[in-house]
Amino acid sequence: MSETSPRAEAPETGQSKALLKAGALQNAILNSANFSIIATDDKGIIQLFNVGAEFMLGYRADEVINRVRPSDMHDPMEVRARAMALSLELDTPIAPGFEALAFKASRGIEDIYELTYICKDGSRFPAIVSITALRDDYGDLIGYLLIGTDNSVRKRVEQQLNEAVAAAEKANRAKTDFISSMSHELRTPLNAILGFAQLVESGTPEPTPTQKRSIDQILKAGWYLLELINEILDLALIESGMLSLSGEPVALTEVLAECRAMVEQQAQQRGIGMVFARLELPRYVRADRTRLKQVLINLLFNAIKYNQPGGHVTVACTLRPPGAVRISVRDTGPGLEPAQLAQLFQPFNRLGQESGGEEGTGIGLVVTQRLVHLMGGEIGVDSTPGVGSVFWVEMALTEAPQAVVLGDALPTDAPRPEAHPGTPRHTLLYVEDNPANLELVEQIVARRTDMRLLGAADASLGIEFARVYQPEVILMDINLPGISGIDAMKILRADPVTAHIPVIALSANAVPRDIQRGLDAGFFNYLTKPIKVNQLMDALDAALRVAETTSGPAAHQEPA
Incomplete structure (x- = not known):
């Protein structure tokens, strides 16, 4: 079985x-x-x-x-x-x-x-x-x-996302264009306010003490308004992703020296002592030089502004491994509470200082933070109430540049020699449709015995005057009726009769991309309004030095 x-x-x-x-x-x-x-x-x-x-x-x-x-x-x-x-x-x-x-x-x-x-x-x-x-x-x-x-659903979602991104980019461009336009419109009247105030301040006879105080207030308010315009414009460019930064080796010693020179006078006026630590070895960071200076100057101005009478500001640099350096700005001010630290980098938040005696917008630190991040760095703050605050920026170290070319530029405040009797005067042509701006430059140039001014209210007339009178230098507004300043400059460059004349842009278009576009187009220099008198004089002197090395094809003709 x-x-x-x-x-x-x-x-x-x-x-x-x-x-x-x-x-x-x-x-x-x-x-x-x-x-x-x-x-x-x-x-x-x-x-x-x-x-x-x-x-x-x-x-x-x-x-x-x-x-x-x-x-x-x-x-x-x-x-x-x-x-x-x-x-x-x-x-x-x-x-x-x-x-x-x-x-x-x-x-x-x-x-x-x-x-x-x-x-x-x-x-x-x-x-x-x-x-x-x-x-x-x-x-x-x-x-x-x-x-x-x-793949229909994913494609549909992808298309919707692309459309949303395109709409956001369009909105950002519209916002930036609007702010850029507003910046231009605000700078134009500011140019007259600050320009004529500078002329009255340095004019003859000297203003009375009462007039001097009034002029000081006009200039203080005007420059502050310009600072506000610049900060809002920077913030808009950063948020729209349209701010372009260069990445190059920047010498810390040089940048700190330049920053100290720019803030030292304000520190002395407020009785604030300043200590800048010396670097034992040359150190270079990878950054945009102009924007790094903007960051450090903002921190230094705040340390001076919100310090106590008789206080001091200390700037130190310490290595932070691996391969970074921390730049610290220490003040002896009132310090910040933890709740204030949490709100520090919020736009338009002045941490309760709105009713204080110090002017401010609450934008500067926000712009500073975002600029540091765009340059690949870090920013932070340590603060103790009643003791003071330390704002610090960390940037990556880099090798020194291969070659350093030292310029031979004269200091901006170097005295300008008077023209000797009988010396021929140089002709400056200013193409500008705004009568106030034209009058302002006319009064500035009138203080120079070596120059005469010729004005043209539009580009077509300016081009004709340039061909006939052969000026040594041309100042050119950008937003002109009919032909723009950039197109007029290109016409002058293409004409053998005027191609040798240095053309300086003088415009209220102050967005970095507008400045770069102008320089790329061929302007000898690009100055923004409101006019800084010394800056304009330096630019004219540099253009005249270039003009002396070139000669036009036609003899100079006296303007009628």
Whole structure:
């Protein structure tokens, strides 16, 4: 009598269950409507077309098996473009069609494509298709497997995101253009206010003490308003991503010396002592030189402004491994509470100082923080109420530049020699449509015995005057009626009669990209309004030195 052993049946039963499970999984995959599975023979003719492929493409399996290739259901332009791209990539001639799509797969490289499927009814939808080569046990190619998924939802979300980004960029550009335009409009009247105030302040006879106090208030308010305009413009450019910064080796010793020279007078007026630590070795950081100075000057001005009478400001530099340096600005002011520290870098938040005696907008530190981050640095603050605050900036160290060229520029406050009697006077042509601006420059130039001014109210007249009178230097406004200042400058450059004359832009367009555009266009220099009298004089002297080395083709003619 034989007995059946349960131990003998167990492996067979377990194997059967595994086979049934594997078969169920294969069946579920082949019959899934969520993705298409298409298999071809080695010639690329469809041999398997699953339920998902039927659902997505609208064909029945018997309509395509042994009849068509997968590429017959793809956008032919995309297939052709893919073939050309592969041909260039691999430097191999590739025939268009399914051969192009299967080319990498046949070499054992799985490829994934974004393709457009064309359905039986002519409709289209984007798909992601993966192609894999199929081989037998001997390694011979027997076909290809294509697994595809509908990519419509992702494409739709991607399109919506792109549209949202484009709308945001358009809004940012509109905001920046608006602020740039407002900056120009505000600078134009400020030019007259600050320019004439500077003339009265330094005029003859000297103003009375009462007049001097009034003039000081006008200049103080005007320069503060200009600072506010600049800060708002900087913040708008940063937020819109349109602020361009250079990354170059900047010598810390030089930058700190320049910053000290710019703030020392204010510190002396307030009785604030200043200590700048000396660097034992030359150190260079990678930064935008102009913007790094802006950052440090802002921190120094704040340390002076919010200090206590008789206090002091200490600037120190310490190495921060690996490869960074920390520039610290320590003051002996009232310090900040933890709640104030948490709000420190919020726009227009003055931490309760609105009713205090110090002017401010709450923008400067925000701009400072964002400039530091754009230059790849870090900024922070440590503060103790009743003791003071330490604002610090960390920047990456870098190697010294290969060559340092020292300029031979004269100091800006160097006295200008009077012209000797009988010395011919230079002619300065100023092309400007604003009468107040023209009068201001006329009064500035009238203080120089070596120059005379010739005015033109538009670019066309200015070009004609330049050709006839051959001035040594031309001052050119940018926003002129009719022909713009940039176009007028290009006309002067293209004319052999006027090409040698240095042209200085004098404009209320003060956005960095406008300044760079002007310099790239060929202006000898680019000055922004409001006019700083000494800066204008320096620019004229530099242009006259250039004019002396060049000679025009025509003799000078006295203006009528």
